[in-house]
Amino acid sequence: MDGLMMDQPLLLSGLLWRTERLFHDKKVITRLENGGYHEYTYADYAKRVRRLASGLELGGVKPGERVGTIAWNHYRHFETYFAVPGMGAVLHTINMRLFPEQQQYLINHAGDTVLILDEDQIPLVTQLVELGIPSVRAFVVIGDGPLPETSFGPVLRYEDIISTGSEAWEFPSFDENTAAAMCYTSATTGDPKGVVYSHRAMVLQSMCLAMHDKLNMSESQVWLEVAPMFHANGWNIPHTALLQGATLVFPGIHPADGDYVKIIQDLGVTGMNGAVTIGTMMRDFIKDSPHDWDLRSLTTMWLGGQAPSRAIMEWWADTYGTWVVQGYGMTECTPQICFNSIKSTLSGGSEEDTFALRQKGGQPIPLMKIKTVGEDGVELPWDGESVGDFWVQSPFTASEYYDDERTKENMIDGWFRTGDVGSIDPDGYVVIRDRSKDLIKSGGEWISSIDLENALMAHPKVREATVVSVPSDKWLERPMACVVPEDLSVTEGELRTYLAKQFAKWWIPDSFLFIQAVPKTSVGKYNKKEIRRIYGEGGADCLVTVLGAADAPLASR
């Protein structure tokens, strides 16, 4: 006996169908470089999405073809989000911050046939064409002025494609497992790996994010999308905002830290999502002229990429009443795996307990199954103590990397091996202890670099801290801390004493380097691979030289 329900596929165009009708008067707003704002309604948006899809179709783009984008967060990039998948093609968002050689690799690997780029990306694309991206048969430039001269071609203006397209174009229906988008991981080793998202996966992930009471994405939100739209579909937040009819705000081209602050104040933004460093940089910007800014409209700040420190959670709560929330996700999971919320039965604990809970990666979102697996391959208990490989399974988790032999290392018995190491507590909150490759194996025991980093970053005199493994003759590996001071009076001795209260003696890093900034990956995570590389080539002194010594001489270092 089958379920006798309609066979209606979960398609992104289905979300748009509803939003353009029910929330036709709600707005999509983009910061312009002249300090003003571009704004239009979801009704206008949907018309332009149809025109773009229709225009691309007229231009010969076929279902299944990959259309690449190299663009900032703005309304036109958002138009490609629904137009390209809506017509059955695949939106390939390309990380603007990768090296050109990596970008060349992934354009060729994906086989992009059309490349949509912001005008300021012409020099980059010139380089890419010189390196060789033969599958691309047309370039589409987003901009408001006349078409600039380029050494590559054929080049079309984005607005000309919109003009040629038809507002009356209708979205086709097809299987919900059809590819909608793709994104390459910012691989820290080897070539990037491609993840292909289906319509089904993106619709289900949007619904799960919309359900979450801590993210609180309801129709009345005014949401600022700071996370780059090239990174895992902007964490799927643009789709979720559209699904709920929330006002959606984009920071536009070349935003600076102060721009985010200004946008929030100008537009009464109520929620935002971005890397942890954004929350820190915004705070620093505000601290320079605190009386100029009132950001009390901002109730929710989702910070991702790594766990936000207690200090940053407290500063935002104390200053503006903003709730900093975090989760745990990755490109392969569309992207969210867990999201942090304080279960009612765990609320009312001490301040210490509450912050400890809030710094965990959170509980798995609906439809997501998780487990930790020990070295013997056996599933570990959810006791908050047992640490093992972290595996996940869901309808929005990749079953393979696109055309990539490395799939077989990560996909096992229907589960995806994340490469993270962690534990799960009895209430299902995950604590990610490390990337497998960042674990420090000292004298046969392991040390979590993330635990040490989190502890260091909770120290009031520390702004940023990362801990990496360095070779040791005696112990094989030992931890080394790189610290960016918040307060230049901080001393190594002070940090040692502080860590000794929380960790076994052999966990304390052997050396502490005080530097200007921790190098970051293209998506804002600490780039430990780069630190290990520089250290490997020149040792600690070289590392301090390259990264810059902390601004002033510090006492008793």
Next chain:
Amino acid sequence: MDGLMMDQPLLLSGLLWRTERLFHDKKVITRLENGGYHEYTYADYAKRVRRLASGLELGGVKPGERVGTIAWNHYRHFETYFAVPGMGAVLHTINMRLFPEQQQYLINHAGDTVLILDEDQIPLVTQLVELGIPSVRAFVVIGDGPLPETSFGPVLRYEDIISTGSEAWEFPSFDENTAAAMCYTSATTGDPKGVVYSHRAMVLQSMCLAMHDKLNMSESQVWLEVAPMFHANGWNIPHTALLQGATLVFPGIHPADGDYVKIIQDLGVTGMNGAVTIGTMMRDFIKDSPHDWDLRSLTTMWLGGQAPSRAIMEWWADTYGTWVVQGYGMTECTPQICFNSIKSTLSGGSEEDTFALRQKGGQPIPLMKIKTVGEDGVELPWDGESVGDFWVQSPFTASEYYDDERTKENMIDGWFRTGDVGSIDPDGYVVIRDRSKDLIKSGGEWISSIDLENALMAHPKVREATVVSVPSDKWLERPMACVVPEDLSVTEGELRTYLAKQFAKWWIPDSFLFIQAVPKTSVGKYNKKEIRRIYGEGGADCLVTVLGAADAPLASR
């Protein structure tokens, strides 16, 4: 290019997987007839669900078999909700309030092989067995005492099946389009029609309800399920509460109006769902001893079946700050189609405008497409004026009735024709004007019985009102109002004057009957078919005699 995502089906057991781990300590609470409460946790619940599924399997129940239930709202009925579909069988919830002949029809039509019943239903089942339900090969009695004597068999105790089952039983995986449950419509003409729900439909509907900010079903809710669990899976609320980890409260066996009030006060219930009449009856109960009750914990009251009156919305808001919310749904849609929420761009209007908006059926929930169709088969504009047949399409809408020729009347070009007549306003709010068959065709023009009823019920001296069509020599049909006074001083003249301010003269009913109570269907809706039948047999005087004249002589009638 396919989406390279895991092929993980949407199954009810997947929801349970998460809840038993993340919300293991949250509670399921049932009112007992002795005035106390039975309570256990979702962890206990999940163990018993496994035992039940395992026990039924040991008893020979196979995937695809239909397992019927005739039971009240309590934790054991809720166990069947996940155990029966979890093992791949189909849960057929039988309406306790139908006539035995109708129940016999639908048990035979569904081909139920097992019947699970509350002990107090033994006399009913004795009747059903005498009428003939040959497909049933075993009866399972829910109760706490020893097994009562019955004239039918074989009879097993529910708790014995739980005891024989295994806690370690594992849920199988299967196609998400597999049938999970079935429910027959409370057809007002002809035999009931069977709707078969798939796992996919129920999971998606649960997610859509969980997303809704006016229903507000979050983990911290304490939700009282008043709507009968035999009716469209209890409006899918038990599944939604479980999905979100909310505390779930059941009113148990034979609840009275005062029991709902007591439960809310005892347990600090924050939300509930039930028929509109429940909201009225609870109010009346409280009014008798207002100082005994403090229900300020109750923030959300979802009233369904028909539009709640402004008076009832105001009373609950003024008395306890409770927000009365409504929607529009039907058995064929798992069940919700629309849900009412005030869009931020429509908030801040006058009190009149706000109540007018809140009395609409609401906007379509995510994944649901709606349209109105004129007599010529052409889709009508969303202008709030054009009235036509209301059609719907979604992954949780039936594509056919189970083994029923009548499917072809209702399913057209991939859309379900609801049988309701209404309009859609420019923001997608639907106003259901009538069931097609309840429309009054007077002198070639139509009159909406629902519009007249809503207006009458908004009058402070009116408790209940229904308007039905009666034959007219001159006009073919004319409206007749049946009114239950709130205040016995109400007069026909007063109501005529009141209606004349809102409606054209020819809409005003020709006659007003003042009665004790409007007859209701088995799911609490006004039974207009019954009123028309009695009127047809004996005229207005007979109708007043059968329904009872309003308590006391009323002036100037």
